[in-house]
Amino acid sequence: MAKQAPQDDPAQDAPQVSAPQHAAAGLPAVGHSLRMATEQMGARRTLATLGKVNQPDGFDCPGCAWPEPGKTHAAEFCENGAKAVAEEATERRITAGFFAAHPVAELAERSGYWLGQQGRLTEPMLLDEGGTHYTPVSWERAFAIVAEELKALDTPDGAAFYTSGRTSNEAAFAYQLFARRLGTNNLPDCSNMCHESSGSALVETLGVGKGSVSLKDLHQADLIIVAGQNPGTNHPRMLSALERAKRAGAKIVSVNPLPEAGLERFKNPQNARGLAGHGTKLTDLFLQIRLGGDLALFRAVNQLLLAAEEKHGNVLDHEFLQQHCLGFEEWAADARTTDREAVLAATGLPYGQIEELASMVLSSRRVIVCWAMGLTQHKHAVPTIREVVNFLLLRGNIGRPGAGVCPVRGHSNVQGDRTMGIFERPSGAFLDALGKEFAFEPPREHGFDAVDTIRAMRDGRVRVFFAMGGNFVAATPDTDVTEAAMRRCRLTVHVSTKLNRSHVVTGARALILPTLGRTDRDVTAKGAQFVSVEDSMGMVHSSRGGLRPPARGLLSEVAIVCRLARATLGPQDSTPWEDFADDYDSVRDRIARVVPGFEDFNEKVRRPGGFALPHGPRDSRSFPTTTGKANFSVNPLTAPEVPAGRLLLQTLRSHDQYNTTIYGLDDRYRGITGGRRVVLVNPADAAALGLAEGGYVDLVSEWRDGVERRAPHFMVVHYPVALGGAAAYYPETNVLVPLDSTADISNTPTSKAVVVRFEPDSGLPGA
Ligand SMILES: Nc1nc2c(c(=O)[nH]1)N[C@H]1C(S)=C(S)[C@@H](COP(=O)(O)OP(=O)(O)OC[C@H]3O[C@@H](n4cnc5c(=O)[nH]c(N)nc54)[C@H](O)[C@@H]3O)O[C@H]1N2
Ligand SMILES: Nc1nc2c(c(=O)[nH]1)N[C@H]1C(S)=C(S)[C@@H](COP(=O)(O)OP(=O)(O)OC[C@H]3O[C@@H](n4cnc5c(=O)[nH]c(N)nc54)[C@H](O)[C@@H]3O)O[C@H]1N2
Ligand SMILES: [Mo]
Numbered sequence: 001m002a003k004q005a006p007q008d009d010p011a012q013d014a015p016q017v018s019a020p021q022h023a024a025a026g027l028p029a030v031g032h033s034l035r036m037a038t039e040q041m042g043a044r045r046t047l048a049t050l051g052k053v054n055q056p057d058g059f060d061c062p063g064c065a066w067p068e069p070g071k072t073h074a075a076e077f078c079e080n081g082a083k084a085v086a087e088e089a090t091e092r093r094i095t096a097g098f099f100a101a102h103p104v105a106e107l108a109e110r111s112g113y114w115l116g117q118q119g120r121l122t123e124p125m126l127l128d129e130g131g132t133h134y135t136p137v138s139w140e141r142a143f144a145i146v147a148e149e150l151k152a153l154d155t156p157d158g159a160a161f162y163t164s165g166r167t168s169n170e171a172a173f174a175y176q177l178f179a180r181r182l183g184t185n186n187l188p189d190c191s192n193m194c195h196e197s198s199g200s201a202l203v204e205t206l207g208v209g210k211g212s213v214s215l216k217d218l219h220q221a222d223l224i225i226v227a228g229q230n231p232g233t234n235h236p237r238m239l240s241a242l243e244r245a246k247r248a249g250a251k252i253v254s255v256n257p258l259p260e261a262g263l264e265r266f267k268n269p270q271n272a273r274g275l276a277g278h279g280t281k282l283t284d285l286f287l288q289i290r291l292g293g294d295l296a297l298f299r300a301v302n303q304l305l306l307a308a309e310e311k312h313g314n315v316l317d318h319e320f321l322q323q324h325c326l327g328f329e330e331w332a333a334d335a336r337t338t339d340r341e342a343v344l345a346a347t348g349l350p351y352g353q354i355e356e357l358a359s360m361v362l363s364s365r366r367v368i369v370c371w372a373m374g375l376t377q378h379k380h381a382v383p384t385i386r387e388v389v390n391f392l393l394l395r396g397n398i399g400r401p402g403a404g405v406c407p408v409r410g411h412s413n414v415q416g417d418r419t420m421g422i423f424e425r426p427s428g429a430f431l432d433a434l435g436k437e438f439a440f441e442p443p444r445e446h447g448f449d450a451v452d453t454i455r456a457m458r459d460g461r462v463r464v465f466f467a468m469g470g471n472f473v474a475a476t477p478d479t480d481v482t483e484a485a486m487r488r489c490r491l492t493v494h495v496s497t498k499l500n501r502s503h504v505v506t507g508a509r510a511l512i513l514p515t516l517g518r519t520d521r522d523v524t525a526k527g528a529q530f531v532s533v534e535d536s537m538g539m540v541h542s543s544r545g546g547l548r549p550p551a552r553g554l555l556s557e558v559a560i561v562c563r564l565a566r567a568t569l570g571p572q573d574s575t576p577w578e579d580f581a582d583d584y585d586s587v588r589d590r591i592a593r594v595v596p597g598f599e600d601f602n603e604k605v606r607r608p609g610g611f612a613l614p615h616g617p618r619d620s621r622s623f624p625t626t627t628g629k630a631n632f633s634v635n636p637l638t639a640p641e642v643p644a645g646r647l648l649l650q651t652l653r654s655h656d657q658y659n660t661t662i663y664g665l666d667d668r669y670r671g672i673t674g675g676r677r678v679v680l681v682n683p684a685d686a687a688a689l690g691l692a693e694g695g696y697v698d699l700v701s702e703w704r705d706g707v708e709r710r711a712p713h714f715m716v717v718h719y720p721v722a723l724g725g726a727a728a729y730y731p732e733t734n735v736l737v738p739l740d741s742t743a744d745i746s747n748t749p750t751s752k753a754v755v756v757r758f759e760p761d762s763g764l765p766g767a
Pocket of ligand 3: 190193194195409410411
């Protein structure tokens with residue numbers, strides 16, 4: 001039997017602290033995943049469900065976007081994948097009775113953890129204007145309300161359609177089609193807050209905004225640099241790939257302000273050696289960089305490579321540079337001038353370590369750089385990633401085996417959603433193809449991304465907010481501003497599997513539309529359906545859930561979009577929405593005609609393991625940039641500036657959360673259990689600032705607008721973070737991230753660089 005949902009909302013401000021660990025996974029990971037799974041699902045369902053994760057006939061893990069190896073292991077999941085599955089496949093249910101018992105105002109006082117623990121949503125609910133409680137509503141009425149509000153807008157651009165990256169390709173394609181049929185490109189998505197900086201930098205330099213390596217490349221690499229990523233928690237199956245590379249002789253360098261346990265040593269839970277033994281040491285060189293120091297680091301390494309070329313030649317891949325690249329000379333002239341003092345200040349690294357990295361590069365033929373949020377969520381994220389590209393281009397480390405760029409995506413289908421057209425700035429070619437296929441003129445003007453959507457809601461320009469999954473108010477920056485913006489809307493609508501904060505911070509009217517998840521069986525009038533997803537390495541494959549859905553009458557995301565589209569666009573709209581809703585093959589046939597690489601989609605998606613999307617730079621060293629070449633770019637050295645007496649705060653994930661979904665209150669590898677309101681500070685900084693271990697402080701962010709942003713009541717933990725920086729969990733600290741503090745070009749919030757000062761604890765409101 002599954003355990004009942006907790007009635008109480010546990011305090012999160014007094015955790016136990018012990019020493020951080022130095023290895024990830026092993027037996028404890030297996031134990032934790034099984035315990036969490038059986039609490040949510042009971043023993044029988046746990047066995048039936050976890051056996052189907054990432055198997056050819058099963059469903060795609062709703063956790064991260066890491067790809068599945070060709071020959072799938074019997075248990076191709078990880079501790080955190082098991083938690084993601086348990087969270088969705090839970091036997092707990094939220095019914096109309098729950099909403100009758102809890103007024104919205106009361107739910108707004110609850111923690112995100114408590115809301116999520118209540119179980120799966122089971123029927124459509126409406127919060128009417130002036131109402132205090134959500135009440136049941138029929139699907140027909142729900143769609144009619146949304147249609148009515150959409151039609152009442154002066155312009156289609158008065159609506160925004162958000163997507164979180166769990167949405168399937170089929171649902172995403174139908175969804176963007178609906179938005180564009182309506183007449184808007186307002187399609188913000190979680191990517192705007194995630195890997196947008198990677199996309200911006202890669203499109204400009206290589207012509208494709210996606211990674212260029214496959215799992216096989218990782219297995220064959222000589223050197224893998226993992227920068228700004230914590231795979232032990234966020235992409236645990238990546239550790240198996242790193243282990244395999246390591247056993248084949250690869251060296252691993254991790255670049256991180258924190259010594260993350262998963263990068264130090266890995267005890268593979270899929271074999272006896274990993275379960276019982278010491279596991280595999282992963283990192284050969286740990287560069288404990290200051291927050292935001294990566295641009296300086298890559299510039300410095302590049303400078304050393306240029307110097308080595310001048311000294312003894314044989315360093316650069318001249319043939320590759322000649323044939324495939326543009327802008328090398330101009331870039332090199334600038335790179336040679338890199339100022340050592342500035343590098344030392346920005347990175348905080350001893351110069352000898354940077355030289356060690358350069359010499360490792362010189363002795364490696366095949367180099368891969370992996371990265372995630374530690375690089376993307378900075379003001380200078382795009383230049384940083386462009387400099388990573390320069391680094392790889394120098395020695396021809398693109399488009400050959402064992403080498404390339406590897407931005408490791410977050411949500412399990414975030415990459416696929418973008419491929420399907422979830423983008424506020426779609427290419428002309430995509431719109432042409434879409435318009436031709438569906439015989440209409442799509443809107444050409446760029447739409448709002450996530451940050452601009454908040455501004456538009458704040459200013460009354462967006463009045464209807466519709467979310468396909470996600471937890472917009474908790475995931476976005478400047479929580480107070482965002483919540484006020486959301487409350488200004490006429491209507492807020494969430495298609496969701498689980499209850500979250502965004503359901504209780506509402507517009508004048510609000511709807512919760514419950515939906516099927518990855519693990520659920522999806523049967524329509526035409527029979528059992530499956531969906532498809534694209535992983536972080538551009539592999540597309542099918543996903544088929546097998547569980548009985550949490551309630552009768554639940555609709556899939558595809559069905560919700562199609563019925564809403566019909567209700568809004570009317571019977572005269574020529575799109576066969578009814579066919580789409582009943583038969584996902586008919587959606588895939590359209591995708592095949594609109595999106596390059598999806599020809600014969602229905603046939604290819606049925607092949608075991610799916611198929612790979614074409615990628616010019618990877619497949620043939622062809623670079624579809626504006627110049628037709630791989631572009632070097634000049635990226636002046638910059639790093640965050642932090643005034644005296646302040647620290648730079650990064651907001652990151654604990655081991656027991658999936659973005660805003662909190663599975664539990666432990667961060668096991670970092671030695672923190674039973675709470676989340678902690679701030680990790682280097683003991684030397686703590687001493688200088690008078691921050692006693694175990695003491696409580698308010699975090700106050702400083703930004704040029706002078707507005708006070710305060711996150712009260714955080715416990716100080718002395719922790720080996722790089723000097724000058726601090727770390728605390730997201731989403732509790734989103735209140736500190738100013739809406740206007742975004743990355744240049746990509747407009748991604750700077751969630752890894754918030755200047756904070758520490759003030760005496762003012763206590764939790766209401767406590
Ligand atoms: N279990 C689980 N899995 C997940 C998620 C989850 O929440 N839980 N989230 C999913 C999503 S959407 C995403 S995008 C990914 C996120 O995956 P990650 O990017 O690994 O997530 P974060 O916790 O934000 O970790 C950022 C890492 O970068 C480091 N870092 C921060 N700033 C810097 C910097 O300036 N330079 C360098 N070199 N390092 C820095 C931090 O110390 C930390 O190790 O994971 C996905 N997978
Ligand atoms: N400060 C700070 N802020 C950040 C980040 C950070 O590192 N620091 N990271 C950013 C990143 S990388 C990302 S990706 C965003 C994440 O932003 P979001 O994607 O918006 O947030 P999630 O927490 O992943 O969304 C969880 C909700 O999705 C719903 N859900 C889950 N599965 C399904 C499904 O199959 N279908 C539907 N319809 N709904 C489902 C559930 O109701 C659940 O409550 O947050 C960003 N915000
Ligand atoms: Mo993400």
